[in-house]
Amino acid sequence: MILVFDVGNTNIVLGLYKDNDLIESWRIATDKDKSSDEYGILIHQLFQYSGRNLEDVEDVIMSSVVPNIMYSLEHSIRKVFNIEPLVVGPGVKTGMDIKYDNPKQVGADRIVNAVSAFEKYGGPLIIVDFGTATTFCAISPKGEYLGGTIAPGIKISSDALFQRAAKLPRVELVKPGKVICKNTVNSMQAGIIYGYVGLVEYIIKKMTRELKQQDVKVIATGGLSTLIASETKHIHIVDKTLTLDGLKIIYTRNKEERKEKIATEIELREI
Template identity: 40%
Template sequence: MLLALDIGNSNIVIGASENGNWRHQWRIQTDTEKTADEYVVLFNSLFSEEDLTFDKFDQIIISSVVPQLTQIISEMFEKKSHTEALILNGEVETGLAIKRVNRKSIGADLIADAVGAYELFKDDCIVVDFGTATTVMAVRTPGEFIGGSICAGLKVTIDALVGKTAQLSQIPLEPPKQVIGGSTMEAMQSGLVLGHLCMIEGLVDRMQKQLGGSAKVIATGGLSEKIAEHTDYFDVIDPMLTLDGLRLIMKRQEA
């Protein structure tokens, strides 16, 4: 059984796959203060709810943008499952060409997204990942990751604004009924949520021009389903894209 982990700045997304199908998925909060022993307890609890144990996994792949957790979690799994985890980075063979981007600096999650998206479309495509950062990345036929844009994530932007705005404690992550907000709350929803979407749409438009105008667009990430429903720019919304990319990469290691 395969275990895939995407360690992000806000959440760790985990999937257990068997015979190419996702049997179980979990999402937990990223906590760099937890020790290895505390993560053992946490994962034991998650697995036991699904009648799983560490030693059920003979394949483990990790995508991480949190270096201080990469070693802790990979060593934990090696000790408990007796399986060495594959740590995804720009040097791992993924099936995609990476020529124009610095392999040492590219985020592992972006690689996984690109692999998953190109496998789905087999054509020029753009991946929008709504996470702690909102990323917009492009893949060109016949399978070359060519780069993209990294923006402040919507929740990060909202938290930063709320921290400077004493009168507002929380802004719902949804657009107002009209772009012209009738209250301070609605005006902030318009500027933040709709403004974020306008930014994404603008970046996608510009990337489409660079790619020739017919690239497929896919949305993923923790906020993808909540935010992407308010625009018609996406051909597919798939919160599992990153894990699917990790599963494909591990399958290609076997080949």
């Protein structure tokens, strides 16, 4: 089995794959202050809770947008599984041509999503990831990563409104059903959610024009993707496992080289 880690600013999502099937997934809070031992205990508990055996994990792959958590997390994986995790970054084969001015600046999660979406749906594509930030990524018909847009996430926008306006309360992110609202809570919910739908639709339309392609598919992923997608016809597919599947795809593309590298390391240790 292959264990994948999608390390985001708010959550770490773990997925356990048997062959190409996702058989378990877990979500834990990203905590920069946790030690490697604390993360190790969490991983033990997740496996125990689901009735899975740690010994069944053959390898681990990770992508991260939180550099200062990686030392603890990688160290915990070494202790729990006795495995050096494969971390998506320079030197890892993705199979995707990155057309960014500086490819190293593209977040690993965006590349993983792009690899996954092109493999699963073909191109041209727009990928919208509703995370801590909302990212929009454009993929060419040939599978090239062309670039994209980064916007504040819907939760960040909601929290900013609560924190900076003294008389406005924190509200639950649910649709009020209308925009002519009769109370403050519903008024805020309408502004946050329907206003965000407008942002998403405008960027998708503008990005589609810039792609200059027919039949551009729009794929959404991330925690609030279903909420926003339910209010717009511009999002065609909601794929909640897009990032996890992308990690598994990238692992498969690096599997043989990784096996050779591990075999070489074992031989050197035995000399």
